[in-house]
Amino acid sequence: MTEKAAVGRDAFDRVILPVYSPAKFIPVKGKGSRVWDQQGTEYVDFAGGIAVTALGHCHPALVEALHKQGEKLWHVSNVFTNEPALRLAQKLIDATFADRVFFANSGAEANEAAFKLARYYSSAKHSPYKSKIIAFHNGFHGRTLFTVSVGGQPKYSDGFGPKPADIVHVPFNDLDAVKAVIDDHTCAIVVEPIQGEGGVTPATQAFLQGLRELCDANKALLVFDEVQSGMGRSGKLFSYMHYGVTPDILTTAKALGGGFPVSAMITTEEVASVMAPGKHGTTYGGNPLACAVAEAALDVINTPEVLAGIEERRNAFIQALEAINAKYHVFSEFRGQGLLIGAELADKYKNRAGEFLTASAEFGLMMLVAGTNVLRFAPSLVIDFADISEGMARFEKAVKKIVG
Numbered sequence: 001m002t003e004k005a006a007v008g009r010d011a012f013d014r015v016i017l018p019v020y021s022p023a024k025f026i027p028v029k030g031k032g033s034r035v036w037d038q039q040g041t042e043y044v045d046f047a048g049g050i051a052v053t054a055l056g057h058c059h060p061a062l063v064e065a066l067h068k069q070g071e072k073l074w075h076v077s078n079v080f081t082n083e084p085a086l087r088l089a090q091k092l093i094d095a096t097f098a099d100r101v102f103f104a105n106s107g108a109e110a111n112e113a114a115f116k117l118a119r120y121y122s123s124a125k126h127s128p129y130k131s132k133i134i135a136f137h138n139g140f141h142g143r144t145l146f147t148v149s150v151g152g153q154p155k156y157s158d159g160f161g162p163k164p165a166d167i168v169h170v171p172f173n174d175l176d177a178v179k180a181v182i183d184d185h186t187c188a189i190v191v192e193p194i195q196g197e198g199g200v201t202p203a204t205q206a207f208l209q210g211l212r213e214l215c216d217a218n219k220a221l222l223v224f225d226e227v228q229s230g231m232g233r234s235g236k237l238f239s240y241m242h243y244g245v246t247p248d249i250l251t252t253a254k255a256l257g258g259g260f261p262v263s264a265m266i267t268t269e270e271v272a273s274v275m276a277p278g279k280h281g282t283t284y285g286g287n288p289l290a291c292a293v294a295e296a297a298l299d300v301i302n303t304p305e306v307l308a309g310i311e312e313r314r315n316a317f318i319q320a321l322e323a324i325n326a327k328y329h330v331f332s333e334f335r336g337q338g339l340l341i342g343a344e345l346a347d348k349y350k351n352r353a354g355e356f357l358t359a360s361a362e363f364g365l366m367m368l369v370a371g372t373n374v375l376r377f378a379p380s381l382v383i384d385f386a387d388i389s390e391g392m393a394r395f396e397k398a399v400k401k402i403v404g
Contacts, residue, residue: 006038023361030057033380033387035366044391047366051196051228051340051378054255054301061296062258069292077283084291089264091298095237097246098266103286107227107253108142110263113280114249115146115190117271118221122187124274126219132186136172138198141190141225150190153198173203175210182214188221188249189214193239196228199374200335200342208245221248221271227263228340231255232301232381235310235338242337255381258297262290301381310338310381313388317341317377320392327396328403341377342370352402359398365391 009024025037033056035043048054055062069084076082089101104110115133122130135141139152148156149163152172157163166185170177172195182189189211195201215222222245229239230252236242238250248271253263263285284290300306318334321343325331333344345353353369360367368376379388 008038025361032056032058033383033391041364043361043364043366044387044394045366046377046379046391046395047368048255048378048380049259050254050368051233052254052257053259054231054233054381055258055297056380056382057259059258059297059300061300062260062293065292065296066260066289069289073288075284075287075289078281078286082286082288082291084288084295085286088291088295088298091295091302092264092266095298095302096250096266097268098250099269100267100272102265102267102280103291104253104263104265104282105261105284105287105290106142106263107225107251108144108147109282109285110227110251110253110265111141111147111150111190111225112144113265114223114225114251114267115150115188116280117249117265117267117275118188118190118223120279121221121271121274122219127185130185130187130219131166132183133167134178134181134186134189135167135169136191136195137169138172138195138201139169139190139192139225140195140197141192141227172198172201173207175207175214178211178214182218182220184218186218186220188223190223190225192225192229193243194229194234194337194340196340196376197370199344199370200340200376202335202337203243205243208240208243212245215248223247223249223251225251227251227253228378229337231297232307232310233338233340233378235307235314237302237307239337255301256297257290257294260290260293262287262294306381313379313381313383313385314338314341316385316388317379317392320388320395324392324396324399328399330399330403339377339379339381339383343375343377345373345375349402355402356398359401360395362401363394363397365394365398367395 027035029036033045035045135150137152141147141151146164152169168181193203224247249267251265331343332346336342351372353372357367370376
């Protein structure tokens with residue numbers, strides 16, 4: 001077998017559509033919460049592939065599931081069903097409020113299905129004019145034209161118009177603002193229980209409870225986007241479980257496959273009842289390989305020991321960040337839930353999040369930002385405490401370099 005030709009980072013600038021600005025190194029191997037690049041340099045991973053690799057890299061249970069299914073059945077399309085998809089759907093139903101599941105490949109596709117379902121349900125059950133979607137500033141729901149329009153960040157949707165109509169954005173955590181725009185024409189309120197890309201900002205209890213009551217009063221559906229906050233990230237299987245507020249539709253992706261592309265929209269029997277064959281679909285959604293891996297990920301994550309360990313690890317992160325902040329005074333606030341942590345920069349370092357990201361990589365740490373003013377931590381849910389300590393030691397070196 002001929003050896004594959006080596007490729008370097010410069011190839012990216014020649015062959016990939018210029019919609020990303022990746023790091024200058026290329027990761028080639030990962031194990032647990034450690035990653036190695038082409039030169040053999042080791043990194044501690046606090047990014048988790050943007051909250052995706054929830055069990056770290058190459059977790060044995062996921063590798064085994066992929067290997068076993070890879071020797072059985074890769075793809076059959078939704079002209080047929082398959083055993084891994086049926087097992088995974090039942091386990092998601094057993095673990096949540098839901099009665100029905102739709103599988104897709106990405107968070108955007110799960111949200112696209114959710115928004116289409118919300119409008120179709122309202123049209124079928126109430127009125128074709130009941131189509132308004134209320135969403136929130138700084139929200140993020142994906143990159144399809146529909147989902148990027150529902151997302152409350154114009155920088156991602158401007159220039160791609162005409163945008164889908166009848167979408168209204170109001171401030172997050174502002175119930176009065178929602179009351180001012182909700183009416184008989186509203187089909188759904190779409191919200192992230194924790195705004196991820198928007199700065200790692202959790203919803204308040206009163207806000208989510210109020211949204212539920214407003215939806216009930218106006219015959220609208222409550223849609224929770226848990227693409228980033230779901231699958232154990234918050235310390236419970238889904239973030240809604242912290243609040244005791246049950247949505248009508250929920251979407252999940254990212255950590256669902258632990259790194260294998262898969263997503264799901266889950267909903268109640270009542271809402272699902274309006275759909276029929278041909279109303280929506282996907283070629284790859286419910287793929288046997290993806291569902292087999294996701295089932296293994298769910299089996300590991302949805303256990304008392306893993307979920308209980310998330311809060312312990314969060315405390316370790318917060319303690320380390322507070323110790324660093326006591327020395328260098330770079331942060332104004334730490335927020336989030338579980339192992340989705342946002343560290344907002346102090347005014348002196350405002351809009352310099354990217355510099356901290358770059359400096360962290362120089363010292364062997366993979367990090368994230370959430371906008372220009374917030375550093376985001378989304379590591380493996382089972383990250384070793386030794387890796388937390390080592391990663392934070394490297395992070396402190398990066399902070400020291402920036403502070404000077």
